[in-house]
Amino acid sequence: MEKYDPEAIELKWQKYWEEGNLYQVREEPGKAKYYCLEMFPYPSGRIHMGHVRNYSIGDVVARFMSMRGYNVLHPMGWDAFGLPAENAAIQHGVHPAKWTYENIDYMRKQLKRLGFSYDWSRELATCDEEYYRWEQKIFIQMLEKGLAYRKKSHVNWCEHCHTVLANEQVEGGCCWRCGNEVVEKELEQWFFKTTHYAEELLEGLEKLKGCWPESVLTMQRNWIGRSEGALIRFPLEGGKEPIEVFTTRPDTVYGVTFMSVAPEYPRLEELVEGNPNKDQVLAFVERVKKQSQRERTMEETEKEGIFTGSYCVNPFTGERVPVYVANFVLVEYGTGAIMAVPAHDQRDFEFAEKYGLPIRVVIQPPGEELDPERMEGAYEEDGVLVNSERFTEMDNREAMKAIVRYMEEQGWGKGAVAYRLRDWGISRQRYWGAPIPVVYCDECGVVPVPEEDLPVRLPKNAPFTGTGNPLEQVEEFVKTTCPKCGGPARRETDTMDTFVESSWYYFRYCSPGYDQGPFSEEAVDYWCPVDQYIGGIEHAVLHLLYSRFYTRVLRDLGYVKVDEPFSHLLTQGMVVKETHRCPKHGWLYPHEVSSDLTCLKEDGGRVCGLKVEVGRSEKMSKSRCNVVDPDEMIKRYGADTARLFLLFAAPPEKDLDWSDQGIEGCYRFLTRLWRFVHTHAGELREGDRVDASALSGPLKAVVRKLHQTVKKVTQDIEKDFHFNTAIAAVMEFLNLLYDTEKKVDWGDEQVRGVMRDAMEKILLMLVPFTPHICEELWEMLGNEPSICLQEWPGYSEKLAQEEEITIVVQVNGKVRARFMATPGTPRERLEEKALALDNVKRHLEGKTVRKVVVVPDRLVNIVAH
Structure with a gap:
């Protein structure tokens, strides 16, 4: 072969690797293992350059570690459940299964054409019945352990997708998938008890320091959101049960002038009972409930509320405290009720100012005296306690502990820890997901499907209309019999959040054909944890946090011995490209722009010709017309060149700015390599x-x-x-x-x-x-x-080792000379030679050498005065 022909070479060797099963591996006790894994893709139809970069990074790591003598597991599969397949069914009349498996077939060919060293014998798709069968079994075991439960809950609801979203799937008040606004709705939902592991998930982050990016650790730490404080019981007038509040500021308890509860507070009916303005209160509550959490808690949102008609008593002061419903209080955090201290909390201050409620200062800043009449905002910093009875004149930080001790002695409350983390709502009102394996019986209640009847399969004849849950409309699926009493029962029609499947797939790769359980425990013991995991930082508080939770669940169910799923994490940057926009035709593809930056689109038989605006580099997207097709690059330059450019153009953790000149340069390098050997x-x-x-x-x-x-x-x-x-x-x-x-x-x-x-x-x-x-x-x-x-x-x-190296000579930190020396020259000889140099002598005239610092093989620094 005279000329470098990438296509011929690449197809030849891909065939050789496949026929020889070159990348198939098995457990080899006694041989060091290395498990390298890139986050598996959703089978959307085609891979994009972000995929190619991610998988190229993983392939380098896997191949390198294999050459270093490790037994390397490097698998690939498909995160195959999800909304796009259902949308395709609605728009094009193609069944989600057919759409998904056809996409998998095409994307598998694309990945093979890139020559990645995957063990394809371990390929899996999470929509396979043999995969989600075990997920259903794990769900039932979680149900038995109290780690899965059902309750009525205010949920995030996407009207466009007609489904519930977990808190982690709401980004800026919008759906992470479609970008439309999210509203709140009250529904019966299934939850995983992630809060059971909140402290352990937080502590586990310490062990990942230096192995995971600090930015990911910080995001998870903030998402779990541990707060130390106190639970205080405020007796409710009328002999009713006290209102319990969680506060991180027990030092301000003497400054409480009102109480605020969330519109969703479960005891609200009790609080408004007997209030002649009850209807007004409930109307306010309904209005606020229609607002999103994000809207309610934004700083610029006006703080609103209404008096419930009830009072509680501050146990520390004996004072009556009015109870309000406030728009900025969320039922998900703490107890859904807060003690309001307007002098030392800005939201409470704004609320008190609006409704004419008292403001009592209980912390004074050092050297200053706050006057509630002249305060323009809350004082939220540290200081000395005032108006706080026995704790007056104490430093507020010391007072926190003392107040909690006193409160516990009096039986008014206790020290406590709260978390921002909420239990994971996994119910989705969609078809293309793993069915939740329970039935509802009027006699027996919620009944899990027996293991011998798993998997609960998706019916193939569900209607896809775009409204409602398709499974509810399949009578033969919904109507079933109770496994306990044999009477009529109704099958659960919600499916599991697709993040459940991706929370344990890395274990299944260890033994994908295993049919006695989710995976072979011996295989998992050998291969796990994953040594190097590679994927986008956008998964920091979704997939990565859920996987850490699910691993602990599997550990406690006796399936695995590891605590953490991924020992090391690399979050690669995005592939970005500059954009082009025509004033008339909008976004343009690169081939629609001339070399002198004019629009080449035809307009009534004539070329547009308007000057094109070149925008900043952005993540590749079809909407911006700045995508680069991997297939086209492979056809033009070959897979090796595409891979090389994506690895050469930027460090893996940084965004990569696509450059046509850059990929051409990589192609020239490989051509030069070819020519040298061939010649x-x-x-x-x-x-x-x-x-x-x-x-x-x-x-x-x-x-x-x-x-x-x-x-x-x-x-x-x-x-x-x-x-x-x-x-x-x-x-x-x-x-x-x-x-x-x-x-x-x-x-x-x-x-x-x-x-x-x-x-x-x-x-x-x-x-x-x-x-x-x-x-x-x-x-x-x-x-x-x-x-x-x-x-x-x-x-x-x-x-x-170089025969001679350059030694830099500085006088008082400034470079004054250089000389050559053999590596390893003794310090004394380097000092002697440096002091003998003419230019150094000139800069030392009239000065006394105080100190000479020698860095072997690099530097001599002379300090003189």
Whole structure:
């Protein structure tokens, strides 16, 4: 093959790998394992450049660790349940299963064409009955343990998707999937008790420090939201049960002037009983309930409320405290009731100002005296307590503990911890999800489906109209018999949130064909936890938090021994590209823009010609017309070039700005690599190992640079996945080989030996990045395939060492000279040589040397006055 032909080479080696089952692995007790996993994709129909980048990163890691001697598990599958399949059924009349499996077939071909080292024998799709069957069994076990339960709840409801969303799936008051506004609705829902593990999930983050990005740890920490404080009981007038509040500021309890409860507060009816304005209160409550949580809690939202007609008593002061319903109080946090201290909480201050309620200062700032009459806002900082009886003049931080102790002694409450984290609502009113395996019987109540009757399968004849839950409309699915009494029963028509499937798939990969349970415990014990997980940071408080919860559930059910699912996490950046917009035609694809930035769209038979505005780089999207099709890039440049560019253009954790020039540059590099081997294939094949210590001149320089390059590439991959600098080092070394090519006699045995060793090591370093061309050139050098099965090259520190290195000399921190020295020169000799330099002597005239700092092999700094 004269010319580099990526397509022919890549198809040849992909066939070789597949026929030889090159990437299939099994457990090998006694051999170190490495489990490398990229977040699996939703089968939307086509992969995009973000996918290619994610999977290319994972492939480098998997191949590198395999060459380092590890038994590497690197699987792929499909997060296959979800709303788009159902929408396709509504819009095009295609059944979700057919749409999903056809998409899987196409995307699998795309991934195989990219040459990723997946063990395809472990492929799974979460919509397979053999997958969700076990998920249903786990659900029943969670139900038995009290970790799954059903209750009436105010839920986030997307009118567009006709389904419930978990708190984590509401982004800025909108649905994470479709972007439409989310409203609140009261429905019977199934929940997973994530709060049972709140403290453990929080503590577990400490063990992940240095192994997960700090930004992800911070997001999870904030989402779990641990708050220390106190539960205080305020007796309700009329001998009713006290109102219990959670507060993080027990130090302000003497400043309470009113109480606020949420519109959804469960005892609201009791509070308004006997109030002549009851109807007005309930009307206010209904109006506020229609507002989203986000709208109610925004700083700029006006604080509103209404008096319930009830009073409670502050146990610390004996004072009557009016109870209000307030729009800014949420039932989900704490108890749904708060003690209002307007002098020291801004929301309470605004509320008190509006309704003319008292403001009592109980914390004074140091050296200042607050006057409630002149205050323009709440004082929320630390200070000294005033108007607080026995605690007056105490530092407020010390007073917190003292007040809690006193309260506990008096029986008025206790110290407590609250969490922002809420239980995970998993009910979805959709068809294309795992059915929840329970039935409802008038006699027996909620009854789990017996294990022998699992899986509860989705009916194939559900109608897809776009309104309501399709499963409710399938009579033969809904109507069933009670497993307990045999009487008539109704099957649950909600399906599970699709994040349930993705919360445990990494365990199933360990033994995907196992039919005695969710997975083989022996296989999971060998492979898990996942050593390196790779995916987008957008999953920080969704998938990643749910997976950590679900792993603990499986541990407590006796399935797994690990606490954490993923030992290390890499969150890769997005692939972005500049946008183009025509004043008349809107967003344009790159081929619709001329080289001088005018619009090429035709308008009534004529080219538009208007000047195009070039926008900033944004995440690739069809709506912005700035997408790059992976298939097109592979066709034009080959899979190796596409992979190389995505790994070379930016560090993996940073966003990557797509560049046509950049991918062309990577293609030129691979063409140069091909040309060098092809030109010298005969001589290189004849090359034998040489004694590197006996070399001199250009060959010695090649060997030195070779070992320096292997060292750098190894460290760049191992330490921080700095693939871009690793690739740059190999490119630089190839340049040296081209320079040396003209200076040496190829008939010389030493030349052939050095050059063969250099080229083989280049290919070994590049094979994780560009496996196809490396296979072909490895074979061209006369080696047996597969290069993918070779060991990673080693390096010699001695051979990598420069003969002479530059030592910088500073006088009082400023560079004044440089000189050459052999590596390892003693400190005394470096100091002596630096002080003898003419320019250094000039800058030391009239001064006394106070100190000389020597950094071996790098620097001499002379301090003089």
